Amino acid sequence: MKLLVSWAKSLGMEFDYVPAVGVAGGLVSLWRKSALKVVQTKKNQRYLLLFVQFRNSSGIDVVGNVYGPNNVGDRVAFFNSLGADLRMATGSIILGGDFNAILNDGERSGSEEANSVGDASFKSFVEEFELTDLPLRNGDSTWGSTRGGGLWSKLDRWLLNGEAILRLDGACQSVEDWGISDHRVVTLKLGSHDFGPKPFTFFNCWLLEEGFKNLVEVWWNSALVEGWSSFMLQEKLKGLKGEIKEWRLRKGAWGSEKIKELEEKLHDTMSRMEREGVSDELRRGRLAILNHLWAEYRKEESKWLQKSRLRWLKLGDKNSHYFHNSCKVRESHNSLANLIFNGVCLSDPGAIKLAIFNHFHAFFKRDPRWGAKLECDNLPRVCAADITMQSFFHRGRDLVSDSVLRWK
Incomplete structure (x- = not known):
């Protein structure tokens, strides 16, 4: 606790927390007082909700830190309790953490567990509050295990409602590299990349x-x-x-x-x-x-x-x-957040534009009589x-x- 207080003071931030039970759980949320005003907090062993007022906002927004239960049977009660507290919000809802549940079967691989009651309650919770799971960049799974030939799931995420998406321009979630933990850090990033004017627009x-x-x-x-x-x-x-x-x-x-x-x-x-x-x-x-x-x-x-x-x-x-x-x-x-070009991951818009230019410049300098034939049934749309x-x-x-x- 003393370490947490010292750390928060060194960053010039305020904080609230939920203590761990043994070696499991524990939640910490930090914020700058100049950016928002905390009106109320709601917390239990599984979540920490901050009811806040951002600058230039009259509504009550919610920023939540979540750690869902591993036990499938406990998830229904967990999402019911979380939903009851969220109904106090009148503006943006921003939730992040380990929900220990998936929204569809495509978010889990290598596991026999599917269509569980806990996952169904999570999906109902997301639909009730009209939350959006933004696309995850740099990876598909956030939790992994080597047992049983490999188990992979998307358990960690950020969920935002429509008000939050409108307020947080260019919001997207990005997963970090694997570390010593079996979970990967998921970061909510703000701000869109400016690639310059579009070549042609017709309304x-x-x-x-x-x-x-x-x-x-x-x-x-x-x-x-x-x-x-x-x-x-x-x-x-x-x-x-x-x-x-x-x-x-x-x-x-x-x-x-x-x-x-x-x-x-x-x-x-x-x-x-x-x-x-x-x-x-x-x-x-x-x-x-x-x-x-x-x-x-x-x-x-x-x-x-x-x-x-x-x-x-x-x-x-x-x-x-x-x-x-x-x-x-x-x-x-x-x-478009990043591009892998010649084995190097580029994230700067200028570097991405230059790489694309160099690629097509080299392509069109070749003899036009020769070229590859592209056959693809499900080409993604740009x-x-x-x-x-x-x-x-x-x-x-x-x-x-x-x-x-x-x-x-």
Whole structure:
């Protein structure tokens, strides 16, 4: 205990803890007082929950340190008790630790135990509080044993609800290398990697703008590019990107800025009605603003719907929070954190971009008559532009087909 107090003071942090029983268990949570205010704590032998208020936040958030029981029968009571205390939260929920349970059979290998009552209660707990298990980087399992030919499971993790994902930009969990323990450390990392601007972005909501489709068609047909088909397509898309950017600048306020501008106009019109009475002129002005505002709402929702990939939802409900949350989760799943190039693991965005450039530069310098044939049934999708190119080619295939299919 004296060592813990001395350690916390040396770091300038406050702490709370749950003592170990013999050589098992024991939980410690440390935090900086300047970053958050601890309102209340809930703890027992299996978890330590801090009910806190972060800076610039009015809700009560929960940061939890968890150590689930090994005994399968005890897990049901454990998750019931944890859930009862979590219901006090009104904002973000951030839980981390060894849950001693899995969410699906793919998280366990080499073990005969499957579909246990304890694992089912864990899955129900995650679903009830709408928690998200972010993708685990640098590995698949967090616990391992050499007995019985090898047992491997994903028992340790971070779980976040939608509020936490929105607040913690670029959140992802990464597993560290194996050490002397049979568990691997799982770190919750924040902050997204900046790889620079995307090569081409196309939002379906642009098609709702009057004259946009004609603008693209006229420019595409008038642009003259010579070379092989892929080069022609690349240069045309690059030029179209600049044309769309200029068109957006000419349009003035856009998206959320336009919505805010219209909402202010609506407020001013309603205030005038309160002061001056409801005249025909103000009534017509209010109706025109409402029509314009609803149109902008639909465009903004269409953009977030496309980014979140929720194709089965219909447009119309202004549920931006849900779309933001879905977009953040997908962004975490698709983000590129590191790349193994020539046996070296690269994590810096600049180094990754240089490695990719060098690879393709060397590839395209080879004799084009020779190359490998790629056969793959389940090729994983890359995140950078699938939202963009797929939509553009699907909706404008008649326009771009000549450039795509022409070969020299």
